[in-house]
Amino acid sequence: MKRRAVLIGGAVLAAGVTGGDPAFASTRKATVDTRNIAYRAWSGADLGAGATAGTTVANGTVVLGEPVGTVDYTDPYGGGTRTYEFGQWTSPVVEPGFGLTQLIASWNAATPGGSWLQVEARGPGTAWYVLGRWAADDTALHRTSVAGQSDPNGRVDVDTFVAASGVTLASWQLRLTLYRPAGSTDSPAVRSLGAVASALPTKKPTASAPGPAAGTVLDVPRYSQEIHDGQYPQWDGGGEAWCSPTSTSMVVAYWGTGPTPADYAWVDPSYADPWVDHAARNTYDHAYSGCGNWPFNTAHAARFGGLATFVTRLRSLTEAELFVQAGIPLVVSVSFRKGEIPGLDYATNGHLLVIAGFAADGSPVLNDPYSPDDAAVRKTVGRAEFEAAWLTGSGGTTYVIHDPGTPLPPAPGQANW
Numbered sequence: 546m547k548r549r550a551v552l553i554g555g556a557v558l559a560a561g562v563t564g565g566d567p568a569f570a571s572t573r574k575a576t577v578d579t580r581n582i583a584y585r586a587w588s589g590a591d592l593g594a595g596a597t598a599g600t601t602v603a604n605g606t607v608v609l610g611e612p613v614g615t616v617d618y619t620d621p622y623g624g625g626t627r628t629y630e631f632g633q634w635t636s637p638v639v640e641p642g643f644g645l646t647q648l649i650a651s652w653n654a655a656t657p658g659g660s661w662l663q664v665e666a667r668g669p670g671t672a673w674y675v676l677g678r679w680a681a682d683d684t685a686l687h688r689t690s691v692a693g694q695s696d697p698n699g700r701v702d703v704d705t706f707v708a709a710s711g712v713t714l715a716s717w718q719l720r721l722t723l724y725r726p727a728g729s730t731d732s733p734a735v736r737s738l739g740a741v742a743s744a745l746p747t748k749k750p751t752a753s754a755p756g757p758a759a760g761t762v763l764d765v766p767r768y769s770q771e772i773h774d775g776q777y778p779q780w781d782g783g784g785e786a787w788c789s790p791t792s793t794s795m796v797v798a799y800w801g802t803g804p805t806p807a808d809y810a811w812v813d814p815s816y817a818d819p820w821v822d823h824a825a826r827n828t829y830d831h832a833y834s835g836c837g838n839w840p841f842n843t844a845h846a847a848r849f850g851g852l853a854t855f856v857t858r859l860r861s862l863t864e865a866e867l868f869v870q871a872g873i874p875l876v877v878s879v880s881f882r883k884g885e886i887p888g889l890d891y892a893t894n895g896h897l898l899v900i901a902g903f904a905a906d907g908s909p910v911l912n913d914p915y916s917p918d919d920a921a922v923r924k925t926v927g928r929a930e931f932e933a934a935w936l937t938g939s940g941g942t943t944y945v946i947h948d949p950g951t952p953l954p955p956a957p958g959q960a961n962w
């Protein structure tokens with residue numbers, strides 16, 4: 546059920562230049578009164594705006610060209626030490642127009658053979674913070690967040706940069722490092738990379754009124770996480786731990802794609818919905834010891850059917866309704882006390898579920914994986930209470946997963962998608 550709020554510690558893999566940059570300007574701000582959220586990404590030809598070192602942009606993807614060097618990496622979760630060739634792509638500096646306090650990156654990529662990638666972020670005068678080491682499966686690398694990244698500017702909480710108290714950042718920048726085993730021709734192929742910056746108020750949000758999707762419910766397949774309780778303890782054992790991959794699997798299946806029977810042939814044939822087991826294994830974060838790493842879930846979804854995916858934050862259920870109206874269900878992160886949300890009879894300090902639509906009165910219609918079986922997954926809940934739990938618990942964190950043939954709704958002026 547839960548995405549734990551855990552600060553993960555460890556060392557940064559050295560590859561390339563670190564430290565500050567005079568192009569940045571820092572700022573400090575004591576309070577935030579509005580929901581400032583801005584998303585920026587690069588994909589296709591737009592990737593040409595980045596600076597390359599040992600990489601090239603070909604056919605709308607970043608791939609390794611002539612590597613700039615090698616590095617020895619010891620996988621802390623098994624596999625020993627290997628030598629990798631690497632190259633880098635660095636984004637332009639992005640000024641969101643406000644002093645950000647949190648940043649979450651996400652990406653769409655393939656990692657053939659023994660290749661993998663690392664995503665880092667920095668702000669004005671800060672070091673580079675690692676936001677993930679990722680491979681599509683776990684045959685060559687144990688994908689992981691990186692522990693122990695904390696300094697006077699901020700810290701990394703699993704997959705999220707969090708500024709220190711009283712500190713805001715006027716700009717941000719991403720660095721992508723691509724790795725392949727020395728002597729091989731493997732290369733990650735990254736087709737999009739972006740991040741959502743936010744500075745959110747601490748006060749309870751004002752409830753939104755029902756909007757354009759009232760009465761629209763999408764036919765999202767229903768999967769229960771609870772039927773997997775006790776399965777594969779090496780990937781956190783199913784049940785409450787698998788809300789995120791179960792929700793991700795529901796939305797991937799909605800788009801008519803997902804892993805093939807050959808992909809999940811390793812799953813015990815007595816287990817129902819084996820694609821959920823496949824998703825849990827392939828979203829598992831070995832440092833976090835769980836499957837709730839937000840960008841690892843969207844990166845996993847992007848492996849199938851050409852889906853386009855990213856992590857962002859929304860400002861209200863009114864914005865969520867725009868996606869449902871466009872035919873796009875959303876995965877959202879919530880936390881709440883028992884009895885707080887009409888229609889949900891449990892408590893959680895962090896849970897992922899799907900917004901499948903809205904009833905005629907504007908009440909959210911959910912696919913909630915915390916259900917005893919697949920048939921019980923569909924639930925209708927109180928609008929104001931659910932919205933508050935989502936916006937205050939995770940800041941409105943949302944997985945957007947869609948077929949590129951289904952366009953996103955028009956973005957607001959301060960674009961958060």
